[in-house]
Amino acid sequence: MDIGALLIQAASLMLTGMIGVFVFLSILILAVTNLSKLAKPDTGAPTVPTTRRQxxxxxxxxxxxxxxxxxxxxxxxQ
Structure with a gap:
């Protein structure tokens, strides 16, 4: 194989890997966002404790x- 073919193959492999990671991370972000909405019901009340520290x-x-x-x-x- 000549160097040009090797560079094209390396670039396509790199691009495929980067796209795969991007798609995986996008799906992961969407899944975590949706699961956090499912796990925490929106009651409208603040979750901050009302007691204050001295x-x-x-x-x-x-x-x-x-x-x-x-x-x-x-x-x-010294």
Whole structure:
């Protein structure tokens, strides 16, 4: 076989593979979308929980002191 025939065969094989993957992924996306619509009935109510978290007070002062002491100790050793 000459190089031209090999290149044409390689291009057709590549194109066939790319089309096959595209079709497979398109079918997969459609199937997942349809199954998600079947699995979750639309009730119209929001699914967000109504309880709210209390804001945390930040990092405790004891942690800040321990981190500062560790950094100071590391810098004095270097």
């Amino acid at each position: 804001p945390s007070g930040g990092v405790p002062n004891a942690h800040i002191a321990a981190i500062s002491a560790a950094i100071t100790q590391y810098r004095t050793k």
